[in-house]
Amino acid sequence: MKGLNNKILEVDLNHEKFNEVHIPEELLLDYIGGRGLGVKLLSDKLPPNLNPLAPENLLIFATGPFGGTIVPTNGRFSLVTKSPLTNGLFYSNSGGSFGVVMKRCGYDGILIQGALKEPGYFVIEDGKTEIKGASRLWGYDTEKTLDDLKKIEGNRINSLMIGPAGENLIKIAAIMNDAARAFGRGGVGAVMGSKNLKAIVVKGGDSKVDIHNRDLLKKYVKVAQDKIKVVPITRSSLPKFGTSALVNVINILGMFPINNFQKGSDERATQVSGEEINRKLTQEHEGCYACPIRCGRLTKAGDMKGKGPEYESVWALGPNIGIYDLIMVTQANYLCNKYGIDTISCGGSIACAMELQEKGLIKDSSLKFGNESILKELVKKIALKEDIGVQIGEGSRILSKNYNSEEVAMQVKGLELPAYDxxxxxxxxxxxxxxxxxxxxxxxxxxxxxxxxxxxxxxxxxxxxxxxxxxxxxxxxxxxxxxxxxxxxxxxxxxxxxxxxxxxxxxxxxxxxxxxxxxxxxxxxxxxxxxxxxxxxxxxxxxxxxxxxxxxxxxxxxxxxxxxxxxxxxxxxxxxxxxxxxxxxxxxxxxxxxx
Ligand code: SF4
Structure with a gap:
């Protein structure tokens, strides 16, 4: 099919082998690419009832026909796997440029199976592939991992990686994308950790997308870009405030969850709103490949710098656990990115623990709503599997089950709920x-x-x-x-x-x-x-x-x-x-x- 390379790269980590596999046109016509392609491959290839952290589980990254073209916002790409948090199929989506570079290297997707004997990472550069040792990187946070990968592989790389949370098989671990974007949800970082796979690097690549009618595409894209420039949300709201613009709106509507969804609004929410982030923290705006909206923000909070926080993160690590200090919330968000933890599930599981404490079931009195002094340490304990962090890192469903109180876990199918009551x-x-x-x-x-x-x-x-x-x-x-x-x-x-x-x-x-x-x-x-x-x-x-x-x-x-x-x-x-x-x-x- 035009628009795609019609092939994926299969990576067998057990035998450290790479194999280019042609994808039949009928499959692409029926499932296209990205999530659809990943879902079809997972359904066809994964044996039933497999432990998601077994080496046989598959990690499938895939882009689609828009990737690497001039279509606006085509830098997104998908991940499909079986989730250790839900025990079901999981799809996730992330931005940046990794998917586009993967496609330029000749692949619409990467399907990873098996596990390395020792920690490692692999590199895809043009038509070449190589597995390298990563024992030295094991234990590094995602920022340090990216720095080191750049020293080894050069500055012009894109990479997916796990932090300590993924290495420790935490069920709410994320896969980070160039250290600051994420395949956040579903514990996908633990799947990568179970494969002893610290990172995937792509670079170079000169494969051009085969397009049926470039002039027609240019014409359609021009109309689309003009529309993006006039719609208020894409013209100004997202570029200026990012997704955090939602805080005040959802709070006013009385559906901004407070203290583990026990209330639907709080007048202090405005202290962590997109407007406040823009005024106090934002240093620069940035965006994914080929994106005219550019909703990302580089921020500075106290003595730390990073990206975000997005709406869901600012809520999960803030008002949902009773915290309204913007610097503290933002720093906790940076730490989640560094350790490679999903911010929503992290905040949701901490909120569950706090409600269990409120009910007298967890005895640790420091674990109470609004106690911001423990937040950063708690994120670290989750990533490193220490103390109460061991239980919280299992996600709210298992945590609450341990205390016979499943009703206080705000989750569906094991996945913690986001920021809309x-x-x-x-x-x-x-x-x-x-x-x-x-x-x-x-x-x-x-x-x-x-x-x-x-x-x-x-x-x-x-x-x-x-x-x-x-x-x-x-x-x-x-x-x-x-x-x-x-x-x-x-x-x-x-x-x-x-x-x-x-x-x-x-x-x-x-x-x-x-x-x-x-x-x-x-x-x-x-x-x-x-x-x-x-x-x-x-x-x-x-x-x-x-x-x-x-x-x-x-x-x-x-x-x-x-x-x-x-x-x-x-x-x-x-x-x-x-x-x-x-x-x-x-x-x-x-x-x-x-x-
Ligand atoms: S910068 Fe924001 S709007 Fe643009 S593709 Fe990335 S996530 Fe989407």
Missing amino acids: PRGAIGHALGYATSNRGGCHLTGYMASLEIFAAPKKIDRFTMAGKPDLLVLKQNQKAIEDSLVICAFAGWALGLDYYARFMKAITGIDYDVINLLEIGERIYNLERLFNIREGLNKKDDSLPPRFIKEPLKEGISKDHIVPLERMLEQYYYVRGWDKDGVPKPELLEKLKIKRI
């Missing part, structure tokens, strides 16, 4: 419950409709139409992650733009309908994978707090999530049976074999 937007809540990767806001971002009226405002507390819209959003995101394009481009663009880009790049007559059908195929294959791994209807759930306990104050007061009724409707719209299993006729329509 589901009682404040019930379509968004249904998205959390049904996301194939667990408690995730990105899989079908209903907040865009329920909160931001983009493209149209719908009431955030009513059920009508929510399951149908969510299915559409989830299928749409699956295709965006497969093309690959940044979710934030979606504030200005949409599938009609992406279909035109695909036509110009591949010469194939894509339209919105067939792109959505590919998204639906991907979503259903993920569902089948999870069913095969033992997940079922009971995992499409929410913590009981959101179903039984209304918020007591703020403008989302008195609302709960009518999950069961929405779920029934959702299964119907999806073409699944009453137990949430895709029906045979749906699988036939989507050309999916039961796995």
